[in-house]
Amino acid sequence: MEIKITRAEVLKEKPDSSTLGFGKIFTDHMFIMDYSREEGWHDARIVPYGNISLSPASTTLHYGTEIFEGLKAYRRPDGEIQLFRPLENARRLNRSCDRLCLPELPEEYFMEALTTLIDLDRDWVPSAEGTSLYIRPFLFGNDETLGVHAVNHATFMIILSPVGSYYKEGLNPVSIMIEDQDVRAVRGGTGEAKCGGNYAASNRAGDRAEKKGYSQVLWLDGVERKYIEEVGAMNVMFKISGTVVTPKLTGSILPGITRKSIVEMLKNEGYKVEERLLSVDELAQSMADGTLEEAWGCGTAAVVSPIGELCYKDKVYTVNEGRIGELTQHLYDTLTGIQWGKAEDTYNWTLKI
Numbered sequence: 001m002e003i004k005i006t007r008a009e010v011l012k013e014k015p016d017s018s019t020l021g022f023g024k025i026f027t028d029h030m031f032i033m034d035y036s037r038e039e040g041w042h043d044a045r046i047v048p049y050g051n052i053s054l055s056p057a058s059t060t061l062h063y064g065t066e067i068f069e070g071l072k073a074y075r076r077p078d079g080e081i082q083l084f085r086p087l088e089n090a091r092r093l094n095r096s097c098d099r100l101c102l103p104e105l106p107e108e109y110f111m112e113a114l115t116t117l118i119d120l121d122r123d124w125v126p127s128a129e130g131t132s133l134y135i136r137p138f139l140f141g142n143d144e145t146l147g148v149h150a151v152n153h154a155t156f157m158i159i160l161s162p163v164g165s166y167y168k169e170g171l172n173p174v175s176i177m178i179e180d181q182d183v184r185a186v187r188g189g190t191g192e193a194k195c196g197g198n199y200a201a202s203n204r205a206g207d208r209a210e211k212k213g214y215s216q217v218l219w220l221d222g223v224e225r226k227y228i229e230e231v232g233a234m235n236v237m238f239k240i241s242g243t244v245v246t247p248k249l250t251g252s253i254l255p256g257i258t259r260k261s262i263v264e265m266l267k268n269e270g271y272k273v274e275e276r277l278l279s280v281d282e283l284a285q286s287m288a289d290g291t292l293e294e295a296w297g298c299g300t301a302a303v304v305s306p307i308g309e310l311c312y313k314d315k316v317y318t319v320n321e322g323r324i325g326e327l328t329q330h331l332y333d334t335l336t337g338i339q340w341g342k343a344e345d346t347y348n349w350t351l352k353i
C-alpha cells in the first residue's frame with residue numbers, strides 16, 4: 001500500500017500533560033482511505049488533521065453504518081513507543097465490518113496505516129504517569145443516496161488523541177446501577193460489533209444512572225433481562241468464592257481485548273476462571289451472603305475499574321467494603337506494567353514502533 005503524505009505546514013503546540021482529559025485534543029495528522037466497489041480500497045493518505053466533507057445524503061448519517069476501534073500507544077521508560085495487541089483490533093474491526101456489511105480492510109493495510117501515522121506524530125505520545133496516545137480507527141459507509149442498499153462506497157480513517165491518566169485520584173472504586181429497563185443489545189443484533197449504534201442505544205440508561213449518582217450501568221441480556229452482560233462500555237468480571245466469573249460471549253457482548261488478555265493472564269497464573277452465564281439473582285445472592293469478593297470492569301480506556309457498590313432494584317450492595325480488591329489491583333499493576341513497558345512482556349503482546 002502506498003500512503004501519500006501531506007504534512008501540516010504549522011505544527012500545533014503540544015498540550016501540558018495535566019490538561020489532557022479524554023479525546024478532546026487531536027494531533028497534527030490523520031489517516032484517510034476510500035473504498036469503492038469498483039476500485040476496492042484506494043487513495044491511502046495522511047493529511048493535516050481537520051474537518052472532512054460529506055454529502056448530506058451520506059449513508060453513515062442516516063443509517064448508522066459506522067464501526068470503530070480503540071487502542072493506545074504507550075511511551076516506555078526508555079523513550080520508545082509501543083502498541084498493545086494491535087492485530088487484535090485489526091481482526092475485530094473486520095468482524096464488525098462483516099456484521100454491518102461494510103467492506104473489510106486487509107490487516108496489513110490497518111497495521112501500515114496505524115504505524116505510519118503514529119510514527120509521523122510520535123512526539124505526541126505523552127510520557128507523564130498514566131498518559132497515552134489514544135488511537136481511534138473508524139470505518140463508515142459513504143454512499144450518497146437515501147436508498148438503503150449494500151455499501152458501494154466507504155471511508156476508513158484514523159485519528160489520534162493524547163489522553164490523560166484515567167485515574168487522577170488513584171484507583172477509586174465506582175458505583176454501578178444494574179439496569180433493568182433499557183437493554184444495550186440482543187443476540188443476533190449488533191452487540192458483538194463495535195458500532196456507534198450500540199452507544200446511541202446506551203445513552204438513555206447512562207443518563208438516568210448519572211442523575212442518580214452512579215457512574216455506569218450494568219447491562220442485563222436483552223431477552224430475559226436476567227443475565228449479566230457488560231458494565232457501561234467495559235466488560236465485567238467478578239471474583240466469587242475465589243473463582244473469577246465473566247459473562248461468556250453469547251453474541252450480544254463486545255469481545256474486549258482487555259477481557260481476553262485478563263482471562264489469559266489469570267489462567268496462566270493458575271486462577272480458576274469461568275466464562276459462563278451469570279444471572280443477576282446469582283450475583284445478588286453472592287452479594288447478600290458475602291461470597292462476592294471483588295468486581296471490576298475492564299477495557300482499553302480504564303484498563304481495570306474496580307466496582308465498590310452495586311444497586312439493583314433500589315437495593316444497594318457494597319463490594320469488598322468499597323475498597324479495591326487485591327486481585328483487581330494485581331491485574332491493574334500487571335497489565336499496565338506490560339502496556340507501558342515497565343515490566344517484561346512475557347506474553348509477546350506489545351509491538352514497538
Ligand SMILES: *Cc1c(COP(=O)(O)O)cnc(C)c1O
Nearest residue numbers: 233234235254256257258299300
Ligand atoms: C470497546 C468496548 C469494550 C472493551 O474492549 P477493549 O478491547 O478491551 O477496549 C467493552 N465493551 C464495549 C461495549 C466496547 O465498546
